[in-house]
Amino acid sequence: MTAPTSAAPQEGVWVDVLGQPAAVTALRRALAQDELAHAWLVVGPPAVGQQELVRALGAALNCAEPDAPDLGCGRCNVCRRMAAGRHTALLELEPKGAGYLVDDVRSEWIPAAMHSLTEGRRKLLRVRGADRMNEAAQNAFLKVLEEPPASVLWVLEVEDEGALLDTVVSRCRRLDLVPWGLEPLRERAAGLDIPEGRREALARAALGSPSRLEALADPDVAAARQRHLDVIDRLATAGPGIVVPLAKELHTWAKGRSTVVKEANAQELARIEEEFGVDERGRGWPPGLRNQLKRTHERTERQAQRQALDLLLDDLASYLRDLVSIASGGGSAELVNLDAEAELRRDAQRLPVADAVRALSAVAQCRRALDRNGNPELQLERLLLQLALPIYAASA
Numbered sequence: 349m350t351a352p353t354s355a356a357p358q359e360g361v362w363v364d365v366l367g368q369p370a371a372v373t374a375l376r377r378a379l380a381q382d383e384l385a386h387a388w389l390v391v392g393p394p395a396v397g398q399q400e401l402v403r404a405l406g407a408a409l410n411c412a413e414p415d416a417p418d419l420g421c422g423r424c425n426v427c428r429r430m431a432a433g434r435h436t437a438l439l440e441l442e443p444k445g446a447g448y449l450v451d452d453v454r455s456e457w458i459p460a461a462m463h464s465l466t467e468g469r470r471k472l473l474r475v476r477g478a479d480r481m482n483e484a485a486q487n488a489f490l491k492v493l494e495e496p497p498a499s500v501l502w503v504l505e506v507e508d509e510g511a512l513l514d515t516v517v518s519r520c521r522r523l524d525l526v527p528w529g530l531e532p533l534r535e536r537a538a539g540l541d542i543p544e545g546r547r548e549a550l551a552r553a554a555l556g557s558p559s560r561l562e563a564l565a566d567p568d569v570a571a572a573r574q575r576h577l578d579v580i581d582r583l584a585t586a587g588p589g590i591v592v593p594l595a596k597e598l599h600t601w602a603k604g605r606s607t608v609v610k611e612a613n614a615q616e617l618a619r620i621e622e623e624f625g626v627d628e629r630g631r632g633w634p635p636g637l638r639n640q641l642k643r644t645h646e647r648t649e650r651q652a653q654r655q656a657l658d659l660l661l662d663d664l665a666s667y668l669r670d671l672v673s674i675a676s677g678g679g680s681a682e683l684v685n686l687d688a689e690a691e692l693r694r695d696a697q698r699l700p701v702a703d704a705v706r707a708l709s710a711v712a713q714c715r716r717a718l719d720r721n722g723n724p725e726l727q728l729e730r731l732l733l734q735l736a737l738p739i740y741a742a743s744a
C-alpha cells in the first residue's frame with residue numbers, strides 16, 4: 349500500500365487517479381460525510397482521469413472491505429473489477445453515433461437505472477461525452493434526474509457544460525477536472541517506455557494531457573512531432589511551392605495512423621467470422637452483430653485519423669505559442685517545446701509575433717473545420733498557406 353503523500357490525496361482505491369487532487373478530495377469528503385449527490389457533472393478536458401476517477405468512486409461505493417466510507421481497499425475482488433471496468437454495478441455509456449438520442453435514454457439508460465442491482469450496493473452510470481445529448485434526449489433524461497432511484501448515481505462527463513440544458517446542470521453537483529500538472533506527467537512518463545533523457549521534454553510537450561503523453565511515447569508519433577515542429581522551417585526555406593506537397597505529406601501520416609487500427613479491425617472481423625462459422629457468402633452472422641461491428645470499426649478508424657490530426661494541430665499550436673512567448677521575452681522555463689529551443693529562437697526571427705498570434709487562430713479554425721468533417725488535406729493546405737504567407741512577407 350502506498351503511503352499518502354502530503355499534497356496528493358492518493359491512497360487505497362484512489363491511488364490510480366493522478367493529476368486531480370482537488371476532485372478526489374471533493375469526492376472523498378462527500379463520501380466521508382455521506383453527502384454524495386446522486387448526479388455529478390464532471391467538467392474537464394478529455395481523458396485527464398475521468399475513467400480512473402469514476403471507477404475509483406464505484407469501488408469506494410461497493411468495496412467488500414472498505415477501510416473507511418471514503419476509502420475502497422483497492423485489493424478485493426470488487427475493487428479490482430471496478431478498476432478494470434468489469435463490475436456489473438458500473439455501466440459506462442458512450443455515444444454510438446454522433447451523439448445520444450432520446451431513444452438511447454428511453455430504451456437503454458432508464459431501464460439500466462431502474463434494473464435492480466445483481467451485486468454491490470450502489471449502481472454507477474457513467475455517461476461519457478454527455479454534452480453530446482441532443483435536446484430531446486436531455487428532456488427525457490431530466491425525468492430520471494428529477495426522481496432518481498436511491499441506489500443510482502449518475503456521472504455526466506462533459507468538456508463544456510454549455511451544451512446542456514440549465515435544468516440538467518442545476519440538478520447535478522459540479523466537479524472540475526483540470527489538465528495535468530508537470531509532476532504527475534513526469535510520474536506517468538517514468539512509467540511509460542520513454543528514455544529517461546526524453547521524459548522532461550515529452551512531459552512538457554504533453555500539454556497537460558496524459559493521453560497525448562502516451563501517444564508521444566510511441567516512437568512513430570515522437571518522430572512525427574519533430575516533423576511537425578519543423579513545419580515553419582520548411583515553409584521558410586522551401587518557398588510557396590511546398591504548401592501543397594507538405595499538406596499531402598502531413599495528411600498521409602495521419603491517414604497512416606488509422607492503418608494500424610484498420611488491420612486490427614480486419615483481424616477481429618476474421619476471428620469473429622471463424623468463431624461463428626460464417627461462410628464465404630457472409631451467412632452465419634448472429635442478427636445485428638455484423639452491422640454493429642462495422643459501425644464500431646468505422647468509428648475507431650475515423651477516430652484514429654482524427655487523433656493523428658489533433659496531434660499535428662497540438663504540435664503546431666504549442667510551437668506557435670512558444671514563438672509568442674519568446675517574442676514577449678519569455679525564458680526557457682516557459683517553453684513547452686524545450687527540446688526545440690534553438691529552432692524556436694531562429695523561427696521567432698522569421699515569423700512576426702502578430703502573425704504567430706494570427707496563425708494560432710488559423711490552427712483553431714482548422715480544428716473546427718475538421719469537427720465539421722471538412723476535407724483534411726484541403727484544410728491543412730489552407731492552414732499551411734496561412735502560416736506561409738506572413739513568413740514570405742517578412743523575408744521579402
Ligand SMILES: [Zn+2]
Nearest residue numbers: 411421424427
Ligand atoms: Zn475493496
